[in-house]
Amino acid sequence: MKHRGVIPSLACAGVIVATATAYAAPVITTSSQTTVFPVSNTDLLQQSGVTHVNRDNAGNTLTDTNALFTYNDGNNGNTASLGVPALTNGQFGLAGRPQAEAEYAGVAGQAVGTSGLPLNVTYALNIAASPAGYNLTGIDVYTGWADNGRDDINVSISYSTAAAPATFLPLTTVNFVPGVSTTPIDNKASVTDSSGLLAAGVANLRFEFPLQENSGVGYREIDVFGTAVPEPASAGLLGLGALGLLARRRRADRTR
Ligand SMILES: [Ca+2]
Ligand SMILES: [Ca+2]
């Protein structure tokens, strides 16, 4: 039964690697253009097994197409938006013209019914596929509208780790006011870190939307980039020799 002592020590090695990383402050870079942005359909939020939940400020669970997430200004022949699924479908949609299509999550800027702001969407990454979580390298948030009246990016991002999934830690707040008058207008805000690593061992990501510009903004996509935290035994600290040792011990255990 000696292997029962080996496995926890391997897990500890992985945690030490993750927490020993030196972080710098997140860096936010922004850009605006009249044409569509390419977005990813292979980012971490679009991996199989990812789930999400939407809540209002009172903690009530909302549907993906709750009015707060499908804001429709009632003008210009607006099409009802896709709601929250628009954020992770790998499509940007038409350049700056959400009114003519369903491809956006219109995050409302005012309370509707008993719900209230801020709203949040929390994504649970696929921990079954990577029990130690994911090392994040970048987050891109996109908006687009027919004019600059509902295009500001205003969202706070927090995360929790696989080691403490219920404890959310603030990552950064994006408050991008393009102030560009060209139409249509599409915007991108990228969050990265000068160290290359935004956060380590991440299990959950939360995007919180406070009061939005002009009663509603057309969010097009949120892309999250990173890699699965290597299994402790394959992290290179112990090498293949340790793997072989474990395998031999497991085989020996089965024969007992
Ligand atoms: Ca989209
Ligand atoms: Ca995506």
Ligand SMILES: [Ca+2]
């Ligand atoms: Ca604006």
